Amino acid sequence: MREARLTIAFDADDTLWHNENLFEEHHRKYCQLLAEYHDAETVESTLFRTEMRNLELYGYGVKSFTLSSIETAIKLTDGAIPAEELRRIIDFGKDMLAHPVELIEGAAEAVEALSRQHELILITKGDLRDQERKIAKSGLAPYFKHIEVVSNKNNEDYARLFRQHLIDPQSLVMVGNSLKSDILPILELGGTGVHIPYHLTWEHERVEAAPKHHSKFHEIASIKQLQDLIASL
Amino acid sequence: MREARLTIAFDADDTLWHNENLFEEHHRKYCQLLAEYHDAETVESTLFRTEMRNLELYGYGVKSFTLSSIETAIKLTDGAIPAEELRRIIDFGKDMLAHPVELIEGAAEAVEALSRQHELILITKGDLRDQERKIAKSGLAPYFKHIEVVSNKNNEDYARLFRQHLIDPQSLVMVGNSLKSDILPILELGGTGVHIPYHLTWEHERVEAAPKHHSKFHEIASIKQLQDLIASL
Structure with missing residues (x-):
């Protein structure tokens, strides 16, 4: 597709x-x-x-x-x-x-390029004020159709969000560094998960192992590989 | 109407x-x-x-x-x-x-009754987690079509929210205790403001005077009077 x-x-x-x-x-x-x-x-x-x-x-x-x-x-x-x-x-x-927002290498290019063909949304967890400030500082806000700051990222939180925005999880790809918060709930809802590990993981976000044999699970080393992966889906 | x-x-x-x-x-x-x-x-x-x-x-x-x-x-x-x-x-x-959430007298009845004829939304400012907890504890969530926790309540914040939900401010009524955060921005956007003063006001939320001569400004002493006021609009 x-x-x-x-x-x-x-x-x-x-x-x-x-x-x-x-x-x-x-x-x-x-x-x-x-x-x-x-x-x-x-x-x-x-x-x-x-x-x-x-x-x-x-x-x-x-x-x-x-x-x-x-x-x-x-x-x-x-x-x-x-x-x-x-x-x-x-x-x-x-x-x-x-602190200034330091973009991950390749993130701005990936977001900009993908926004030309696809609909992008941002789903981030944490403190409302702090997240809004970081989004503003990042300069990436214009590329996203919806920006959602949520207090948690479990199956029900995602399901509610997708209902609200009339998004079919089957046609959704979620990209993130946390298996626990970004990938596993999305796979359970029928979506595609693209895991990009970060070199540090907070103990609370650690899970045993990646679901490497799940057909909708993908792992890439860098966001620079995201465009190619999306194009191959 | x-x-x-x-x-x-x-x-x-x-x-x-x-x-x-x-x-x-x-x-x-x-x-x-x-x-x-x-x-x-x-x-x-x-x-x-x-x-x-x-x-x-x-x-x-x-x-x-x-x-x-x-x-x-x-x-x-x-x-x-x-x-x-x-x-x-x-x-x-x-x-x-x-702390438990203590509803203001008449609030549950007003919200329930108005939800039968009108579309209700909740717009609250503050800490995401705390507000979500209070909304859940209040038992009022089911009456609201949208619940929005925002980090600020100025004209631009409201305008963005209304655009997002395709709400025409002209047909919107906002009910709140803060002239500064709930009423003045709404009047400026062309909406109707219903002020219900609370017996305490944080210094930061205080403004000089109510816009008593504005045709879309209303003030009532208690939320118990809200249904009658809305019916008279």
């Missing part, structure tokens, strides 16, 4: 622009800040548990991460951490929010 | 359910926490300035408010506040997020 018009949905963070590297940088500075109290492994695992416990209440995003980082630092130091160091954690978070 | 089908858009916080009272309660506890350092007036005005400075970066909502509250407490105590007291501020925020 080389000539057919498809709906191609893109994830944003770590698919179109770098994101997880900012969190990695925060983690590094955070472990340094708490180094006199605990080793990095204890800090990381306690922070992760705090984040998971708060996920239902806070949702995803930098503000949630900052609040969980402060809570963890207080807990790990039995309240001994000086307020000024907690202030530095707030500043780490602000730096992340104010 | 008593028989006509209108599109009626509702604000949510302090229009359908109580919200500002939770913030007031947080302010009270927060001023108490900092009472040994500063009087309530200084605490309030410094917190408000911090919130306004962070608004562009953080957006609206409880998580933003909590982060600004922590930042302000550190600043107002020159870093002398013990971490455990900052932990209490985090807990205040969690309490707000976990």
Whole structure:
């Protein structure tokens, strides 16, 4: 169906622009800040548990991460951490929010080229304000017919979105770096999943293995290969 | 046009359910926490300035408010506040997020009755996860054709939303408690605004005066009067 018009949905963070590297940088500075109290492994695992416990209440995003980082630092130091160091954690978070958007190599070209033949939508998870800012900074917004910021990406969330936009999942291709959030739910709904791994994956997004034998699952190493793959579908 | 089908858009916080009272309660506890350092007036005005400075970066909502509250407490105590007291501020925020939704008297009845003749949409500003949770807890979701959580409510935000849903602002009625966010932009776009004041208004949402002489502006004291007003339009 080389000539057919498809709906191609893109994830944003770590698919179109770098994101997880900012969190990695925060983690590094955070472990340094708490180094006199605990080793990095204890800090990381306690922070992760705090984040998971708060996920239902806070949702995803930098503000949630900052609040969980402060809570963890207080807990790990039995309240001994000086307020000024907690202030530095707030500043780490602000730096992340104010950070420029760094597009992944080839992302702008792929989106622009594919938008000429297909209908593109952007489906991104996280904090509304932060995602909107990143979308605006990316310069890619004009190529997308719909831009959806969602609080979660499970089967029901996608199904609701597709109903709302009258999209048949069978003719939808979703492109993303997270097997758990971008690929597996789409395959279950009957769509096509194109996985482009990012070199970093947040522990929460990790799954056991890629569904390599699923007929509608594809994996490419770089978004630069996306046009060719789409043309071959 | 008593028989006509209108599109009626509702604000949510302090229009359908109580919200500002939770913030007031947080302010009270927060001023108490900092009472040994500063009087309530200084605490309030410094917190408000911090919130306004962070608004562009953080957006609206409880998580933003909590982060600004922590930042302000550190600043107002020159870093002398013990971490455990900052932990209490985090807990205040969690309490707000976990709080049950308390519908405003008459809101459920008004929404249910109006949904039988008109198309209802919900347009609410704030944190995505928190707003979705409140909408779910409210039990009112089934009455709305569209539910939109937006990061801001100015003329352009509304115009984009109406274009997206093919809504003619001329035939739209917006119901809300904030003149600044719910009423003035709608009047400017040619729609009808129904103002239902709430007994508390956040300083940021205050405007000088209601546009009392605008032909499409209406003010009622309670949502219980909404059905009669809509019928009279």
